[in-house]
Amino acid sequence: PWIESIEQYDQVLRTGDTVTATQGLAQVAARLAECSGTVLHLMHHGRCIAAAVHGVPRDFPSILGLALEAERAAELTAVSVSDVRRCAELEGTFAAEALHSKGIRSMQVLALQGRSGLGANLVLLASQSGELADATKRGIRLIAERMFLVVEHNMMVHAAHADSSQLRAVLDAASDAIIGTDAAGCILSANRASARVFG
Helix, strand or coil: CCHHHHHHHHHHHCCHHHHHHHHHHHHHHHHHHCCCCEEEEEEEEEEEEEEECCCCCCHHHHHHCCCCCCCHHHHHHHHHEEHHCCCCEEEECCHHHHHHHCCCCCCEEEEEEECEEEEEEEEECCCCCCCCHHHHHHHHHHHHHHHHHHHHHHHHHHHHHHHHHHHHHHHHHCCCCCEEEEECEEEECHHHHHHHHHH
């Protein structure tokens, strides 16, 4: 199942879409951890840039205080509970009733760290109590690292396109002719003024 999950997720990552990658990681993590559901917040420098819910209703995270647009997503690591039925803080709360109604016995949060300010908090909602096995945590972290690389690449490509568009706008606004050539003298680019000057 692990290898099959990774192969399927690689197909998802090839789409190059951050939202699809986030949803895919939520699904793969649920499968690998054998969880009832997952909630995933993908963050860039502490700001939530994508979120996903798998295996539970879309409004379920809000009931638990895990709003998908959470600006305080970094605080999610405090919600880990190895046995919901024995947690004094949850006793008698609406969240406890919601968890019981879905058959969820434990909530665990994995803080996942990437590079360039990327990170994620993954909430695993399981039907059994107890801690997640270390091997499962390592597996999920490895798969998350693959996602971070794709998201980081996408962010760099978008930034490069934005920079290129901005430079193109500056060159086209110039009143002087500007022509770019390669080492052999072949013209690679020219601004609008060059067409006006040289015809």
